[in-house]
Amino acid sequence: MAPLTPHWDQPSHPDIQEVIINPHEFSSKSLSKISLPPFGLYAKLEFPPCTLAASPSYATVQCGRDAHLDLNSDLLYINHSCEPSLIFDTANMNVRAGPNGLSPGEELTFFYPSTEWSMAQPFDCLCGAPSCRGRIAGAKDMSEAQLAGLWLNGHILELLEEREREREGNDLRDMGTRNKEPAPENGTSSSSTLTAGGGLTEIPPPEDLTAQALRNALAHAEKVVEAASAALQSYLASAAEAAALSTSTDGRGERGPAGAGTVAALASGLTRRGITSRELSGEMGGDTIAVSGS
Ligand SMILES: [Zn+2]
Missing domain, CATH: 2.170.270.10 (SET domain)
Incomplete structure (x- = not known):
């Protein structure tokens, strides 16, 4: 290069x-x-x-x-x-x-x-x-497995989602040509299954590929957020420790550069303000995200 x-x-x-x-x-x-x-x-x-x-x-x-x-x-x-x-x-x-x-x-x-x-x-x-x-x-x-565990930019995640949607669209078309035989006897007209609670649950129609692709993307994005969030928290915690140490060995106890309190507050704020899957799915669905009072 x-x-x-x-x-x-x-x-x-x-x-x-x-x-x-x-x-x-x-x-x-x-x-x-x-x-x-x-x-x-x-x-x-x-x-x-x-x-x-x-x-x-x-x-x-x-x-x-x-x-x-x-x-x-x-x-x-x-x-x-x-x-x-x-x-x-x-x-x-x-x-x-x-x-x-x-x-x-x-x-x-x-x-x-x-x-x-x-x-x-x-x-x-x-x-x-x-x-x-x-x-x-x-x-x-590259396959999803080849990219697993690596940090990827947003435009790459977006393009991977699109690729996935396209592939699922192709699979569905293949399925459509294969599954021409009639529905099994004794079955109800729409497929349904018994949940553990005894209630009937509709099996989601297979054509909802967009939702499926978004769920996959969301699961991936959540993993990335979790990893970054954990790393940031551990960094802030160690920075807070270092700051506390420097103020105590300093002897004067006056405000150190980033102030241990500030860093600790940032660290605790982070746990509260992490991106929730709800916010993420809202964003992907194009909904407006309500900013909770901050
Ligand atoms: Zn290599």
């Missing part, structure tokens, strides 16, 4: 990134110069140096369904890994540490299909991770 001739002033991120170029193997990599807690902010993507690009190239990251960013900086030397150390959150223009945080000397990597739907230059991954996905060509060509 290394450009042949960098057109920006190097190094572009001297305080946080060490770029190592290996001219003999046409390979490059980047190491972190800093340490970060889980999901800590590593770098902002900004205009400039970023510019919008019309189509994907080796030098872009995708930031929307049809939008791509030319990075125009050393961030371009961040390789792909199937067990990445960074997250490129292109909706918020943030590069963050992954769920394990970041240490000095650690290789900077991100999971390319987390931003790329269909890559301009697919490649065979040699990251060596036990969970290596092999051929990397963008999320479009």
